[in-house]
Amino acid sequence: MQDRQANHIIIIGGGLAGLVSAIHLSRFGLPVTLFEKNAYPRHKVCGEYISNEVLPYLQYLDADPLSIGAKRINRFLLSTTRGKISEARLPLGGFGVSRYTLDHFLAQKAIQQGCRIIQDTVTDIHFENDTFRVSAKDSGVHEARITIGSFGKRSNLDIRLDRSFIRNKSPFVAVKTHLQGGFPEDLVALHNFEGGYCGVSQVENGNLNVCFMANYKTFQQYKNIDSFRREVMYKNPHLEAVFENSVPVFEQPLTISQISFSDKTRVEDHMLLCGDAAGMIHPLCGNGMAMAIHSAKIASELIIGYSSGKIASRQELESLYTSQWSDTFRYRIRTGRLLQNFFGKDNIARAMMYGVTHIPGILPVIIKQTHGKPIPVPAA
Template identity: 50%
Template structure:
C-alpha cells in the first residue's frame, strides 16, 4: 500500500544524515531510503574542515565523542619530491567515514528518523508530488525528495542526468594503515596520473586515499604493481607506504568518478553532497561541503514547508542560488588546480612560483575552503 510523507531523503551518507538531523531538530519528520547497512567504510579523504563545527554543535552533534585527530598543517609534494608546507587557516579533524556516518546514522534513528533499507528504482513527479518506487517495499508518495545518494548511482540514469552519459577517467583507491605519521598533518603527494592524500583518523590509523587517471593505471596488472612502479617514484609516498602496514584485506576502490558539472536540481529533486557536485579530493573539502549543502537545502525546504516560500519554483530558485554562491567558485578553483597538477611541465612551473611566493599556497587553500558556518 502506498504511503504519503512530506520529506524523503534518498541516501544515508554524510549529507543525507545531516539534512535529516536538521529537519528533526526543526520539528519535521523525515524518511530516508538507504541501500547499505551500517557501519561500513567509504572511499574518502576523511579530513573534515573546522568550518562545519559550529553548525554540527547547533545540531547537537559532539564529534569529540569519536576521538578525532586535530589537524592544522598541510604538506604538498611533487612527483620528484619537492616539498611545500603551510598552516591550514581553519584546520580540521581527521575522522573516518566508518565512524562518522555510523554515529550520525544512530543519532538520526534515536531522534525519530524512519529509515528504510532498500534501493530506489524509479522517481515520478506528477501534480506536485513524487511517486518513489523501491525494489522491495511499497511505493511512497512524498512532497519533497532530496537526492543524497553519492557520486554515481543508477538513479542518475533514471533521471537522465547529463554527466552520467560521459565516461570519467578517474579511479579512487583507499585503505587504512598502521604506521608512523604526524597527527596534526594532512599530506598531498603528486604522482604521474594522480595525487594521494595522507592523514590520521581516530584510533591512530592512517588513511591513505588516492585518485588516479585510469588510462595510467590500466598499464599495470594490479594496485600493488601500480603503486610500486608509479607512486613509489615520489620519495615521500614511498617512505609512507614502506613504513606502514595495511589494515584492510584489500583496498576499497571506486571507478567512474565524475568531475563534470552536475545539476543541483533534477526533475524537482533537490541534490546535496556529491550528488549535487564534486570538488576534487585534493582540495580536502568534500566532507565539509556535503554537510554545508545539507544545511542550505534543509533551511530552504523548511522555509517552503512553513509557507515562507510560496511555490516550489521559488524553493528551487533559492536553493540553486545559495548552492552556487557557496560552492561554484570553490569547485571551479579545484578543477583548475587539479588540471595544473596533472601536467608535469605546469606542475614544475607551479612549484617554482609557490617556492618563491609561499603565501600563494595559503591563498589557494582559502579558495577551496569556506568560512565557519553560523547556524
Template identity: 50%
Template sequence: MENQSEIVIVGGGLAGLTAAIHLSKHGFSVTVIEKNEFPKHKVCGEYISNEVLPYCHYLALDLEGLNVAKINQLEFSIANGIFITSNLPLGGFGVSRYTLDYYLYQKAIALGCKFFQEEVQEIIFSNNNFTVFTTNEQQFKSKIVLGAFGKRSTMDVTLKRDFIKKKSPWLAIKAHYNCDFPDNLVGLHNFDGGYCGVSKVENNQVNICYLAQYKSFKRYKNIEDFQMQVLMKNPKLKTIFEKSNLLFEKPLTISQISFEAKKIVENHILMIGDSAGLIHPLCGNGMAMAMHSAKIASELSIALLQEKISRTDFEKHYQEKWNETFKSRIRLGKLLSKVLLRPTLSNIIMKIMVLFPFSFPLLIKKTHGKTF
C-alpha cells in the first residue's frame, strides 16, 4: 500500500512529535511512523529547561496543564557527597515522557497529522523524493524525511552511520518513585563510573535516572545490587534511595548509548533530537535540545516546500544552524563527563566552585541555550 504526504517523520519521540505539530500547524501533510504505542515510558531525565517556553507558546502547547513540577534550583554532588547548590539561571520543569509524549501525540492528531504504528525497513532517495518502506510492506512517499529515531535504532544500522559501528560503554537506568523530595529541585549526583539525576515530575512522583559505565555495572548481579554497592556510596544518593519506594514493576534500561559525533544529514534525511547528537545527561538539556532541533528542521522544511530554498541549501543551512546552536554545548558536556569520572579532578573542581560559587551558574549557562 502506498501513502503520500509532504513530510514523513520516522520516530515519534519528543523531537519527532514537536516537528509534527509545527509542520501540521502550518498546513502541511505530515506522516509519523513510530513502532511503539502511545503512551509509553522512556529512559529519560524528564527535566526541560524553560528555554523552550516561548516556542511551546507558539505551538499552543499548554504544558502547565500537565501539572508539571516547576524547578528553579540545582543541587550537585560528587561521589564523596560534597555538594553545592545554585539557582538555575532560567529554571525549568519536570514532566514524564509518558505524559508529555502522549499529550504531543494527541495534539498532532488534532492538527491532522497521520500516525502509523510500523517499523521502517528502508529509506530510498531518488529524483528529489523519498520512498520509505516498512516491515509490513507499506510505502510512504514524501518530499522530506526527518529522522527522529532516537539514541540508537535499526535505521542507524541500515544507513550505515559511523557511530553505530563503535561499541559504547554507557547504559542508562530510570524509574519513578514515591519519595519526599523538594518540588523545585533537580539533583545531579556523581558516583563511581557515572552520574544520577533526581527530580519531580507530575503527580508528585520522583524520576531517578542515571548513566553508568557498563564495565562498572556488569560486576554486580542486578540493578538493586549496583545501586546499593555503587550509587549509595554517595551520601546524597544513599539518603534518596533509602526513603524511596519504586513505582515501576522494575526499572527501565537502555544500553549502548553513544556520545560519538553523528552526521546531522544522512542520505538527505535531516536528523533531529537524539538522532542528530546527544549531550551528556549531566547537562540536563537533552529534551530542550530535541525540541529546538525540531524547530530548526521544521522552519527549513517549510522554506523548502515553499520553494524558497534549494535542497542543497536546505541541508547545508540545517547543518550550519545545528552546529551553531548545539555543538559547543555537546563538547562541554563531554568534557564535564570526563572530569566527573576522575575523582581527584572532580574534587579539585568542586573545591573551586565552593570557593567561587558564582562560577557554578556560569557553568550551567554554558550547557543551556537562550529562549527560542
C-alpha cells in the first residue's frame, strides 16, 4: 500500500484531460500521482487542431503550445463530396500541434510541477471509508482521497465499471496519418466524401495531419485503407490533391474503431470524470481537446476548493462538478450530436452541405454553435 498523504490525488489516464489536471493541481501544491498505460511520446488518432479557447489557460499554466511550434490557424475550408468549397474565418481561431509533441510536453510540465507519473495500467478502483483504492497492473494498490478518471473514450475501466455506453456498438472507424506536402499553414480543411469526412491541417513541424472518420460498414467493403482512399475519398478532388501531392511520414496509418458519442456519466463511484471519459463531442466539431482541457480546469478548481475546506463535502464537490460540466458543455454536445446524425444520413448530409456551400453566412453560425468562449483565467 502506498500514498497515504491526506490530500493525495490519483489521476487515471495521461492524455490532455489528465495531464492538464496534473499540472493545475500540482501548481497549487497538491500531491498528485498520474497513471498512464503508454510511454511518451506517442502518436494518437486525432485531428490535432485545437480551438484557441484553451490558449490563455494553457499559457496561465505555463504550458504554452506556441512555445513548441504549434501553428496558428484562423481559416476554415469545407468541401462537399464532389469538391464544392465554402470558406470562413474562424472567429476565435486555433492552433495545430501533434499529440506526439503536445502530450509529451505536458507530461514534462507536470513532472516539473512535482507530479509523479507512473507508467502502468489501472485495473480496478474501489471506494470505501472516504478513500479510493486504485489497483494498477504492475505497481499494486495505491490510496487517494480524490480520483480523477481521464482514461479517454474507451478504456478497460469502462468495462470494469460496467458503464452503459460500452455495450453499444459504434458504426465509426477513424484513420490518421502525417504527410509531407504543401498546404497553407493557417488553414484547417474538412473535406467530405461519401460516408465520412477528412480533416487536413499543419502541425508544429510543418507535416500535415490527415485524419478521417468513415462509416465502418462502407469502409469494410474495401480491401484496405489505400483502396478505400482511391475509390471513395478521391471522388472529392481536394482529397485526391492532398494525397497525390504529398508523401507519407508514417509507415502505416493509425486506426481506431468503436468511437462512441453516447451520453456518459460525469461522476462514477465518486470519481470525477474528465475529457472523453465524461462525454465525447463529434470530431466534426473539432473541439474534443478543448473540452478535455476545459473540463480539467473545472475539476481542478473544485478539487482545490474541496482540499482547502471551501467546499464542505464530497457530495457538494460531485454535484458542483456535474452541474458546471453540464452548464459548460451541454449545448455544444447537443449541436455536435445533431450534426453527427445529419452526417450519418447521406441525403440529409448532402442537403446540408448544399446549404452551407450556397447560402453565405451559414458556416460561421455553425462554427459558433460548436465552439466555446475563451476560458477565463485569473489575472497574472
